[in-house]
Amino acid sequence: MKLVEVDCLEVASRLAGIGFSLAAGEVLGLIGPNGSGKSSLLQCLAGLLPHRGEYRCAGSPVATLAASERARRIGFLPQACSSAWALCVEDVVALGRLPWGDDDRAAIEAAMRQTGVENLRSRRIDRLSGGEQARVWLARVLAGQPRVLLADEPIASLDLRHQRGIMETLRQHADLGNAVILAIHDFSLAARHCDRLCLMQQGRIHRLGTPAEVLTESSLSAVFQVPVYVDLDASPPIVLAR
Amino acid sequence: MIHLLCLALALAAALLSLAAGTTPVAVFSGLGDWLTGVDSPAALIVGEIRLPRTLLALAVGAALGLSGAALQGLLRNPLADPGLTGASQGAALGAAAVFYFGLFPAAGEAAPALAGLLGAGLALLLMLALAASAQAATVIMAGLAVSTTTSALLAVVLNFAPNPFAMQELVFWLLGSVSERGLEHLYFLLPALLAGGTLILRQRRLLHALSLGEQVAQSLGLAFDRGARWIILGAALLVGASVATAGNVGFVGLLVPHLARPLVGHRPDRLLLPSALLGASLVTLADIGVRLLPPGREIKLGVLTSLLGAPLFIWLIWKERRA
Structure with a gap:
């Protein structure tokens, strides 16, 4: 069954004619220049931005779902995360259980284990490094056990080890029968970890398909307006501006 | 556990407040006499004089502490002060109107409180209409606009005071005090405390989620706009009613959440009740301080809380900077 089905999704002056579907186990990477609509699309899918068009999650129209039911099915990791208060890691992760109205220890422990933050559980979030914080923010979303996980640039400004760790955790979540949609600027990581990519330009889908179909020199050069060098056969794949 | 400790502190402060005064009396027997209607000097002192004052101090402190914790959580800002909603200045203006224009003569001693509550309500309505959305920045600006306007109007009222006595009465009233008030003041404060407290406590989950911002709270299925309005309404009710009955008791709403935060792991949802209880204890203890200072010109409660609160806040x- 398709976990996400989107058709003719529109947001005035931001998104137009967006349509795609995603099956359980799939990771979809949203790529495109700044301002191309990646974050707006993720916010629409998370239920944060009003939109027109069809959007179904696990068969149900999302517009008809109660907010808490929507939040149980769809988890959202925003681009910039921060905590106003010096909460401990465990309390931040437990926030993921709010839509369920419980404090499911097993789910919280599993999320901390998946992201490798069990040893940080009693540390204050504001005293962790950027990479450690990124893992905690992801653990918070995973604790809600969402069928669809939306992540807006989850690896921006992380070191190589944390970038790989986050991408592998997202991959694992998809492999458990869920779907993941993430906005990403690192094409090499996108090529390695995403099943399909969606190249966006000015609020529309320019190209949608496997990494090999989307990451071509011609389409990337056209959208980013710089000459691009692509070698997807290399390990790891190479995609760079010339 | 923390709740029990805070409750024990508030109870101890209340008992101390019933015992404190120039005339030593047996608190429990006096209270027993008053409750059973026995006419004794102890019953008069404890039941008629000290009990209303103690209950008022507890309620004012609880209202200020709770509203401070709620607003700081909502606005994600540790410097958010309950006066931010404009409700306290609205209450002050309402009371000023009583001193100058003799509004609500039928209400007698409670007239300033009644007009203060009305002023707070009007200021709140204006603020909510101006803010339109519940975004933190808009709420702060709308609150600032309303409090600046009401402060300007209060300055006009002071400027054109009909006589120095009216001005003095108003200024003293504004400095904050729980003395010379009766149980009738509690009739305004308690319903407001109950209603405001309920409105705020019902939004505990939203306050917890807001730790990570509005977007996260909304993505967790919480209605931010509606919840935020209930919190603002609750806080304004608490602040308006407490200023209307006791004048400005400064620093409590700002300071108490800071004191309580480390006790509850900095969680804004768990901060609410301890802040109310600590606020109640702090104002009651400060009021005992007011009574124990040497006789002569009494220092006002609001002045004392500000004097104690400012260095504590610094x-x-x-401490935070060094951490």
């Missing part, structure tokens, strides 16, 4: 900031 110390907290210093």
